[in-house]
Amino acid sequence: MPPSDTLSRDVFSRLAPFANGHYQPVTFLERGVTLPFTTPNLLGGRIRPGERGQSDLILANPAGVDGVYLLPWSALPDLCAPTLHDRAMWERVAKLPKVTPRLVREATRAVAREGYAGRPAARAALEAERTSQRIRVVRLYALLAALVAQAAPGAAPGAAAAPESPQMLERRAREVLRLRSREDGAPGLEAALLALQQLAEACELFGPGEGAMLPRLAGELEALARAVGLWAAGLGEAERAFARLLRASADLSLAGWRQAAPPLEAMLADVWGLVRRWLAEPGPILAQLARPEWLLDGWELLIALWAEATPEKRGEAAREMVAMIPVVPGEAQGLLAEQAGIRAEAHATLMRHWKRSILANHDRLTGQQVALVARNEALRARLP
Amino acid sequence: MSLRTAPPGTLQQFRRLAQAASEAEDAALAKIVAMLDHLDHRGEADLVLERVRPRLRALGVPRRLNLARLLFLPMDGAIRSPMEWRRGEAALPRSALPVLADILLPLLPPQAARAAQALEGLTTADTGAIGELGALLWPAAAAALPPRPPPEWGESGLGPADYQAIAGLCLPIWQAGAAIWAALAAAPQGPKEALSRAALGAVAPAGPQPLAVVLATLLAVAAAPGSVAHVAALLSPQARAVVVQALDVLLATPPPPFGKLGIERAAEAALLLARRLDDLQACSLLAGERLKKLESLRREAEEACRNRYLEGAEKQVVTPTQRLLAGDGASDEEVAAVEAAARALRGLEAASRKLGGGPLLDRGVKELVGRLTLLGRGATRSGGMTPVDIARSIEILSGPHAALTALSAITRP
Numbered sequence: 001m002p003p004s005d006t007l008s009r010d011v012f013s014r015l016a017p018f019a020n021g022h023y024q025p026v027t028f029l030e031r032g033v034t035l036p037f038t039t040p041n042l043l044g045g046r047i048r049p050g051e052r053g054q055s056d057l058i059l060a061n062p063a064g065v066d067g068v069y070l071l072p073w074s075a076l077p078d079l080c081a082p083t084l085h086d087r088a089m090w091e092r093v094a095k096l097p098k099v100t101p102r103l104v105r106e107a108t109r110a111v112a113r114e115g116y117a118g119r120p121a122a123r124a125a126l127e128a129e130r131t132s133q134r135i136r137v138v139r140l141y142a143l144l145a146a147l148v149a150q151a152a153p154g155a156a157p158g159a160a161a162a163p164e165s166p167q168m169l170e171r172r173a174r175e176v177l178r179l180r181s182r183e184d185g186a187p188g189l190e191a192a193l194l195a196l197q198q199l200a201e202a203c204e205l206f207g208p209g210e211g212a213m214l215p216r217l218a219g220e221l222e223a224l225a226r227a228v229g230l231w232a233a234g235l236g237e238a239e240r241a242f243a244r245l246l247r248a249s250a251d252l253s254l255a256g257w258r259q260a261a262p263p264l265e266a267m268l269a270d271v272w273g274l275v276r277r278w279l280a281e282p283g284p285i286l287a288q289l290a291r292p293e294w295l296l297d298g299w300e301l302l303i304a305l306w307a308e309a310t311p312e313k314r315g316e317a318a319r320e321m322v323a324m325i326p327v328v329p330g331e332a333q334g335l336l337a338e339q340a341g342i343r344a345e346a347h348a349t350l351m352r353h354w355k356r357s358i359l360a361n362h363d364r365l366t367g368q369q370v371a372l373v374a375r376n377e378a379l380r381a382r383l384p
Numbered sequence: 385m386s387l388r389t390a391p392p393g394t395l396q397q398f399r400r401l402a403q404a405a406s407e408a409e410d411a412a413l414a415k416i417v418a419m420l421d422h423l424d425h426r427g428e429a430d431l432v433l434e435r436v437r438p439r440l441r442a443l444g445v446p447r448r449l450n451l452a453r454l455l456f457l458p459m460d461g462a463i464r465s466p467m468e469w470r471r472g473e474a475a476l477p478r479s480a481l482p483v484l485a486d487i488l489l490p491l492l493p494p495q496a497a498r499a500a501q502a503l504e505g506l507t508t509a510d511t512g513a514i515g516e517l518g519a520l521l522w523p524a525a526a527a528a529l530p531p532r533p534p535p536e537w538g539e540s541g542l543g544p545a546d547y548q549a550i551a552g553l554c555l556p557i558w559q560a561g562a563a564i565w566a567a568l569a570a571a572p573q574g575p576k577e578a579l580s581r582a583a584l585g586a587v588a589p590a591g592p593q594p595l596a597v598v599l600a601t602l603l604a605v606a607a608a609p610g611s612v613a614h615v616a617a618l619l620s621p622q623a624r625a626v627v628v629q630a631l632d633v634l635l636a637t638p639p640p641p642f643g644k645l646g647i648e649r650a651a652e653a654a655l656l657l658a659r660r661l662d663d664l665q666a667c668s669l670l671a672g673e674r675l676k677k678l679e680s681l682r683r684e685a686e687e688a689c690r691n692r693y694l695e696g697a698e699k700q701v702v703t704p705t706q707r708l709l710a711g712d713g714a715s716d717e718e719v720a721a722v723e724a725a726a727r728a729l730r731g732l733e734a735a736s737r738k739l740g741g742g743p744l745l746d747r748g749v750k751e752l753v754g755r756l757t758l759l760g761r762g763a764t765r766s767g768g769m770t771p772v773d774i775a776r777s778i779e780i781l782s783g784p785h786a787a788l789t790a791l792s793a794i795t796r797p
Contacts, residue, residue: 039784081784084775084791115772118723119716370730370780374723 026330028294032058033104034301034326035089036383038117038376040369041080044301044324047073049099060323083373085116085380101293102205112380121380128384132204135211140200141166142207144173147196147271151176180272187279195275198282202289206264214292218257221299224306225250231314242318246302249325256295256332264288298326304382308375410646414445421448434465441604442640442653446509451500452485453508454518455525458557458564461601471546474596480550483540488525496524511569515562522561529555556594560586564598571605580606580615588619592626595619599630607659609634610667617669624669631669635677639685642692647700647728651735654689658738661685682740689736690745693729697752700725701777705759708769719773726780733781753782753790760794771795 025031032048042059050056055073076082076090089111096103111117112125148169164172177192187195205213225247232243267274267288278285302321309317401416408416413436420433433440447453456463462475469477489500499520506513533547542550557564560583567575567583574580580602587594599616603609617627640653661682664670670678704722708714736745760774771794779787 083784084772084779084787087784087788115770115776118776119719119773123716370727373780374727 024330025327028297028329028331029099031294031297031327031329032056033099033101034298035093035104036108036112036117036301036380037082037086037089038373038380039080039082039086040372040376042076042082042086043320043376044298046298047093047099047104055094055099083116085111085121085377088114088116100290101297102290109384112384117377117380121377121384124381124384131211135204136200138210139203139207140197141169143196143200143203143268143271144169146269147275148172148176150269150271151179187276191279192275195278196271199274199278199285202282202286203268206261206289206292207268214257214296215261217296217300217303218254220303221250221254221296224299224303227306228318235315239315239318242322245322246325249328250299252328252332253295253299253326256328257292260292260295264292295332298324300383301379304379307382308378410443410649413439414443417445418448438638439641439644442645443649446507449503449506449508449510449514450485451489451503451521452481454503454514454521455485455488455554455558456481457508457514457518458522458561458568459553459597459601461604462597466541471549474553474593474600476550476553476597477540477542477546480540480542480546483536484550484554486539487530487534487536488528491528491530492521492524493528496520496528499524515565515569518565519562522558522565526555526558526561529558553594553597556587556590557598560598564601567602568605571602572607574608574611575602575606577611577615580612581619584612584616584623585619588616588623592622595623596626596630599626600633603630603634607656608663609660610663610665610670613664613667613669627669631664631667631674634664635674635681639681639688642685642688643695645692647692647696647725647732650689650692651728651732654685654732654735654739657685658735661739686736686739686741689732689739690741690748693732693736693745694748694752696725696729696732697748697781701729701781702752702755702759705756705769705774705777709759709763711768714769714773719769722773722777723780726777730780749782753778753786756781757790757793760790763794 030048032046034044034046035042037043037045044060046058048056048058050072057071057073057076059069059071061068071079073090073094077087082090089108092107092111093104096107109125109128112121113129115122173196174189174193177189180186181188181192186192200207206215225243228246229243232239267285274285302324305317305321305324306314404416417433417436417440456476459476463478463481464475466477466479469475489497492500499517502513502517506517508514529551531551533544537544537547540546563579563586564583567579570576570579583602584595584598587598595616599612602612606612613627613631616630617624639657640650642650642653645653661678664678665675701722704718704725708718708722733745733749756774756778760771763769763771763774771791774794775787775791778790
């Protein structure tokens with residue numbers, strides 16, 4: 001018999017062997033990358049590298065209580081009947097050479113573009129791809145402008161160049177690179193240009209010029225914590241505890257973001273140095289650029305869930321969100337130990353409050369499956 | 385204006401409106417009803433409503449509140465059209481209601497008269513306000529009810545003896561109005577036995593007829609009519625006969641007109657009916673022939689629901705899909721409309737299953753999926769519906785496994 005496409009007691013029994021009640025990842029990689037699942041059972045699920053080259057699927061406890069389930073990636077279709085979208089995503093993500101937020105985003109966007117999560121999500125994915133391409137061009141010209149400004153006598157590092165045509169900017173950048181190539185051990189013009197193009201791509205989410213996604217996401221996260229706080233202010237203790245947990249967790253991620261952003265800005269200010277280091281060893285630069293993505297991973301889904309919920313549905317949204325609040329891994333907690341203590345306490349308090357209400361509302365999850373998939377597809381369109 | 389005085393042109397207009405109302409979609413019908421409810425004296429406009437009354441009940445369209453409507457809410461399940469009403473039965477003819485309200489209005493004490501004015505702008509959906517205002521108006525109406533028919537009674541077209549009979553029903557029911565309303569307001573949750581007992585127990589001493597009226601009203605809307613009947617039967621030895629008679633009427637009442645309801649509303653009505661029938665099935669007062677009637681009612685409802693499903697699938701999924709495949713393009717909005725219809729149908733299918741008839745529904749869904757799959761194999765025009773669009777419709781209607789199989793069949797060379 002095929003697995004049920006409803007969240008039944010069956011799912012709980014299938015999940016039982018994979019329960020991991022004391023889930024506390026040490027690294028971001030161990031925490032995994034959030035996937036935009038549309039199957040209600042899988043919402044908020046993450047992927048992470050597992051043993052013997054296989055990936056793991058990490059699912060929040062469907063009852064909304066603390067703890068997660070860790071499953072082999074291959075076990076997903078046995079757990080429930082995934083939507084067409086999730087099955088296509090499952091197949092495509094399994095082929096990724098490694099798990100990073102960027103690679104996962106590109107793979108899942110390709111699936112959405114094929115229409116498996118509906119036309120609005122497909123359109124949003126297509127639009128996001130176009131925006132990506134446009135931003136990469138913006139980044140390239142911003143890097144060229146910074147390179148030119150850096151080379152100008154008396155210019156402050158990172159100073160913006162005066163507006164000029166792209167052709168003129170390119171010409172001046174080539175001049176700079178030609179002069180720079182005469183330095184000891186410096187790359188040639190073509191190699192440096194190629195490096196700049198690759199850097200523009202690597203800096204898509206955070207870099208010089210407009211349209212940076214990560215600063216926008218950090219702003220939206222701050223707005224979410226504020227909105228949830230306002231919503232909960234006039235409500236009961238459980239809601240206020242949820243708002244405190246969200247605030248504390250958001251503060252942790254935002255503190256991490258604030259720590260990670262300035263070094264990135266400093267790195268990007270020295271474009272010529274960056275080009276040379278990129279050509280010597282791109283790995284460390286990619287890792288530094290990826291860190292804020294790892295830090296903020298998972299929050300987009302919560303922001304979308306809250307945005308999609310009508311005022312009367314916010315209590316339900318909160319119940320779903322609580323199990324999906326990104327856990328801060330040990331490696332980041334080391335830097336933010338004080339706040340982590342607050343978070344752990346808030347989390348424990350919150351779980352005591354919410355466990356009862358989640359179980360009382362269990363029926364909401366078992367019914368209306370089709371409507372929940374439609375809601376999740378609307379979330380998918382918000383997460384291109 | 386009354387039926388007797390209406391000019392022929394007006395009557396024709398009302399007949400046309402009645403025809404339009406019976407064919408209107410749910411939302412349009414609600415608008416027509418709201419418009420008619422704003423007439424001070426509907427008179428012949430009732431012709432329009434008479435044809436759609438069962439559908440109105442199933443739709444739960446909120447009605448404008450006025451004194452007549454509020455006073456007779458505790459008797460709503462026993463109101464008949466003048467044509468159907470028979471002397472001596474525990475029921476009220478609709479034509480008497482506005483006349484009685486007009487008689488009572490000038491006789492109400494000031495506080496109750498102010499409460500009657502406060503009804504302006506409210507509807508039957510304002511259950512809290514009904515409880516508050518009714519608590520003043522029902523007992524005030526009982527106290528003000530003239531012992532003999534006043535001259536205005538003649539406008540109802542009924543005789544003096546009818547007045548005595550109708551007033552005899554109204555008096556104890558209005559006296560117990562607050563308790564009855566508390567039970568009626570809680571009907572979607574059962575109501576709880578204590579509420580049923582308080583409502584029915586308050587009118588039972590007045591005799592079998594007032595009890596029958598209140599019982600019919602509660603049974604018509606209760607989510608658990610079997611439990612209500614059980615409570616009523618335990619009130620007194622005489623009450624049992626009233627209950628059995630009321631259950632017979634209930635079992636003879638046709639199911640909601642599923643074929644005339646929108647898909648979402650049909651699904652809601654089916655869910656409610658399934659719950660009511662399950663509750664009746666467990667009622668110890670029903671046995672033998674009555675249980676057979678109950679089964680027959682369930683089958684009738686299930687068949688009507690299934691037919692509504694198949695008709696909806698044909699009109700709102702298959703036909704638009706054919707059209708979008710044959711045309712030059714399919715806009716996002718057109719595809720979204722097909723998907724929305726498919727979601728509503730899935731809800732109706734789930735509700736129909738609660739009424740029984742699973743294998744027949746399975747067959748219907750399977751045939752539908754087969755037809756869509758065949759249509760999908762022709763999905764080659766660029767800009768039109770894509771194979772994935774069609775597979776998504778199938779996914780909504782029948783789940784991911786069916787969609788995966790269909791997509792594979794659609795895209796197979």
